[in-house]
Amino acid sequence: MGQAYVSIYEIQGPSSIDLIERVPDIIHLEQNYPNPFNPTTEIMFTLPSRQNISLKVYNIFGREVAVLINEVKEPGKYTVTFNANDLPSGLYFYKLQTVKFANTRKLVVLK
Numbered sequence: 001m002g003q004a005y006v007s008i009y010e011i012q013g014p015s016s017i018d019l020i021e022r023v024p025d026i027i028h029l030e031q032n033y034p035n036p037f038n039p040t041t042e043i044m045f046t047l048p049s050r051q052n053i054s055l056k057v058y059n060i061f062g063r064e065v066a067v068l069i070n071e072v073k074e075p076g077k078y079t080v081t082f083n084a085n086d087l088p089s090g091l092y093f094y095k096l097q098t099v100k101f102a103n104t105r106k107l108v109v110l111k
Contacts, residue, residue, distance in 0.1 A: 023075045024048045029096040029103040032082070036108035039085045043068070043094060046077045051098045055080060057107075058093045065092065084109045 024046035032041040043055065053073050057066040065087060068080050082094075089111045095104040 024077065027051075027096070027098065027101045027103075029105060031105055032094065032107045035106075036110040037084070038110050040081055040083050041107060043080045043082055044078065045080075045096050047073055047075050049075050054095075054097050056095055056097075057082065058095065060091050060093075068094075082107075 025048055026046070027048060028046045030044040032043045034041060045055070047053070051073060052071070053069060054067070055069040056064055057068065059065050066082065068082060084092075087109055089109050092107050092109060093104050094107055095102065
Protein backbone atom coordinates (compact mmCIF):
# COMPACT_ATOMS: atom_id res chain seq x y z
CA MET A 1 0.00 0.00 0.00
CA GLY A 2 1.06 3.60 -0.52
CA GLN A 3 2.36 5.82 2.24
CA ALA A 4 1.03 9.19 3.32
CA TYR A 5 2.62 12.12 5.07
CA VAL A 6 0.24 14.75 6.39
CA SER A 7 1.03 18.32 7.23
CA ILE A 8 -1.25 21.18 8.17
CA TYR A 9 -0.47 24.76 7.45
CA GLU A 10 -1.12 26.50 10.74
CA ILE A 11 -3.36 29.51 10.73
CA GLN A 12 -1.49 32.35 12.38
CA GLY A 13 -2.60 35.86 13.08
CA PRO A 14 -2.38 38.65 15.58
CA SER A 15 -5.99 38.36 16.72
CA SER A 16 -8.87 35.93 16.92
CA ILE A 17 -10.71 37.96 14.25
CA ASP A 18 -7.82 37.32 11.84
CA LEU A 19 -8.05 33.60 12.65
CA ILE A 20 -11.77 33.48 11.88
CA GLU A 21 -11.25 35.18 8.50
CA ARG A 22 -8.74 32.52 7.41
CA VAL A 23 -10.78 29.40 8.23
CA PRO A 24 -12.12 27.91 4.97
CA ASP A 25 -15.83 28.33 4.22
CA ILE A 26 -16.34 24.98 2.49
CA ILE A 27 -14.84 21.53 2.16
CA HIS A 28 -12.75 21.48 -0.98
CA LEU A 29 -10.69 18.69 -2.53
CA GLU A 30 -8.10 19.90 -5.02
CA GLN A 31 -6.57 18.04 -7.96
CA ASN A 32 -3.32 16.33 -6.98
CA TYR A 33 -0.08 17.86 -8.20
CA PRO A 34 1.86 16.79 -10.13
CA ASN A 35 -0.41 14.57 -12.17
CA PRO A 36 0.76 12.26 -13.73
CA PHE A 37 3.46 11.54 -11.15
CA ASN A 38 6.23 9.18 -10.08
CA PRO A 39 6.69 8.35 -7.22
CA THR A 40 4.99 11.06 -5.10
CA THR A 41 2.20 13.59 -5.47
CA GLU A 42 0.48 16.06 -3.17
CA ILE A 43 -3.23 16.05 -2.42
CA MET A 44 -4.67 19.20 -0.83
CA PHE A 45 -8.02 19.77 0.83
CA THR A 46 -9.68 22.27 3.16
CA LEU A 47 -12.08 21.78 6.07
CA PRO A 48 -14.32 24.53 7.51
CA SER A 49 -14.95 22.70 10.80
CA ARG A 50 -13.72 19.81 12.93
CA GLN A 51 -14.77 16.62 11.15
CA ASN A 52 -14.11 12.91 10.93
CA ILE A 53 -12.68 12.37 7.44
CA SER A 54 -11.28 9.63 5.29
CA LEU A 55 -8.98 10.06 2.32
CA LYS A 56 -8.48 6.84 0.39
CA VAL A 57 -7.00 5.74 -2.94
CA TYR A 58 -8.71 3.15 -5.17
CA ASN A 59 -7.65 1.31 -8.31
CA ILE A 60 -9.80 1.25 -11.47
CA PHE A 61 -11.64 -1.82 -10.16
CA GLY A 62 -12.76 0.07 -7.05
CA ARG A 63 -10.42 -1.80 -4.70
CA GLU A 64 -8.91 0.27 -1.91
CA VAL A 65 -5.11 0.45 -2.35
CA ALA A 66 -4.21 3.07 0.30
CA VAL A 67 -5.75 4.77 3.32
CA LEU A 68 -4.13 8.19 3.61
CA ILE A 69 -6.28 9.58 6.44
CA ASN A 70 -9.04 8.11 8.60
CA GLU A 71 -9.45 10.36 11.64
CA VAL A 72 -10.87 13.58 13.05
CA LYS A 73 -9.24 16.73 11.67
CA GLU A 74 -9.48 20.35 12.81
CA PRO A 75 -10.50 23.17 10.41
CA GLY A 76 -7.80 24.30 8.02
CA LYS A 77 -5.89 23.50 4.86
CA TYR A 78 -4.14 20.14 4.61
CA THR A 79 -1.54 18.71 2.25
CA VAL A 80 -1.00 14.96 2.03
CA THR A 81 2.01 13.52 0.22
CA PHE A 82 1.08 10.21 -1.41
CA ASN A 83 3.91 7.81 -2.23
CA ALA A 84 2.93 5.31 -4.94
CA ASN A 85 6.22 3.38 -5.04
CA ASP A 86 4.39 0.10 -4.35
CA LEU A 87 1.75 0.62 -7.05
CA PRO A 88 2.03 -0.20 -10.75
CA SER A 89 1.52 2.47 -13.41
CA GLY A 90 -2.09 3.23 -14.09
CA LEU A 91 -5.20 5.26 -13.36
CA TYR A 92 -6.32 5.57 -9.74
CA PHE A 93 -8.97 7.53 -7.85
CA TYR A 94 -8.73 9.32 -4.52
CA LYS A 95 -11.79 10.07 -2.43
CA LEU A 96 -12.29 12.53 0.42
CA GLN A 97 -15.32 11.66 2.52
CA THR A 98 -17.05 13.11 5.59
CA VAL A 99 -20.52 12.52 7.01
CA LYS A 100 -22.08 15.08 4.62
CA PHE A 101 -19.51 15.34 1.81
CA ALA A 102 -17.78 13.09 -0.70
CA ASN A 103 -15.63 13.98 -3.69
CA THR A 104 -13.50 11.81 -5.94
CA ARG A 105 -10.70 12.80 -8.34
CA LYS A 106 -8.38 10.91 -10.72
CA LEU A 107 -4.64 10.50 -10.46
CA VAL A 108 -2.19 8.81 -12.82
CA VAL A 109 0.92 6.90 -11.73
CA LEU A 110 3.58 6.77 -14.47
CA LYS A 111 6.70 4.68 -14.00
